[in-house]
Structure formats: structure tokens, C-alpha cells
Amino acid sequence: MPFVRIDALRADPARLDALGRAVHDALVETIGIPDDDRFQVLVGHDGAHSTLRYGGYLGVDRDDGIVFVARTMRSGRGPERKRALYRRIAELAHAYAGTEPRNVFVTVTENESVDWSLGEGVAQYALSSAAVAEG
Known part of the structure; x- marks a missing residue:
């Protein structure tokens, strides 16, 4: 059961919905x-009353299309599954919402x-878990 928060700069409801579906x-x-x-x-920031900050850390050229995806979930998934997830989120964010993969920032x-x-x-x-352990 993951809990996901998506923050996007200048995102209208349709783009937020597309990003949510992608994730x-x-x-x-x-x-x-x-x-x-x-x-x-799902949170859209207008750039005036609320905004997002980003830089070019690790040589990734981000711009105002930035999307932050913060995901909380139970532990237990290995590195390969996480890498596959990051890659697929970027692919689907591009396909569904037109977000450039370089602008998809994911944390777990x-x-x-x-x-x-x-x-x-x-x-x-x-x-x-307790019932299984006792049973």
C-alpha cells in the first residue's frame, strides 16, 4: 500500500490527474x-503563491516542467524493482502528461x-502480521 504525493509546477487538474494515473x-x-x-x-503550484525549487544537480537539466513524486510504502522491494518503477514512472509521465523524463524527481x-x-x-x-505470526 503506497501513499503518493505528487507536486507539480503550473499543473492544471487534467495534468495532475494524468500524473496520478502514470504513477x-x-x-x-x-x-x-x-x-x-x-x-x-496531487498538488499543483502556481509559481506565485506556492512554488517548487529545483536545480541542475547531478547534471540533470530540469525546468518548470518539474514534478516531485514522493512515495511512502512498506519496506521489502529490492533495488531492481525500484529502478524499474522509477523508469516506468518517467515513461508514463511523459506518455500521459507530456512531462519530460528529466523533470520527474522520485523519492521513496x-x-x-x-x-x-x-x-x-x-x-x-x-x-x-501478528495473526500470521501467532497462527
Whole structure:
């Protein structure tokens, strides 16, 4: 169950939707999350009241088409699956939203099952893990 936040500069609702679909489809294809496991925060910044900062770090020539994708998920995916995910997000962001791959900046934060509550004030994954361990 990933939680995704996408921030994009000067993005209208259609572009934000396309970026959200790109990230979700990449997660389904490369990580194997269920299709209905979609939890996203999509934020467009107008450049005046809110904005994004970026540079040319590591020789990547970014511009105002910048998109930050921050993904939090449970740990356990290896480096190859993560690399495939990053590549697929960039490909689909280009295909769906016209975002140049050089402008797709992705971060991953991993945590454990007990770090999630999916509603009702319950750590559902931790309960499932405890039941499996006891059973």
C-alpha cells in the first residue's frame, strides 16, 4: 500500500490527474500493488503563491516542467524493482502528461507494517502480521 504525493509546477487538474494515473499504473506494473490501492495527494503550484525549487544537480537539466513524486510504502522491494518503477514512472509521465523524463524527481520512504493505519484508528497490517505470526 503506497501513499503518493505528487507536486507539480503550473499543473492544471487534467495534468495532475494524468500524473496520478502514470504513477499508479507504474506501481501496479512494477511493484504489483492491487489496482484499487490508490492513495494520492496531487498538488499543483502556481509559481506565485506556492512554488517548487529545483536545480541542475547531478547534471540533470530540469525546468518548470518539474514534478516531485514522493512515495511512502512498506519496506521489502529490492533495488531492481525500484529502478524499474522509477523508469516506468518517467515513461508514463511523459506518455500521459507530456512531462519530460528529466523533470520527474522520485523519492521513496519505506517503513514497517505497524506504521500504517488505513482507517478506523487500527493498524490493519500490524494486526494481519501478528495473526500470521501467532497462527
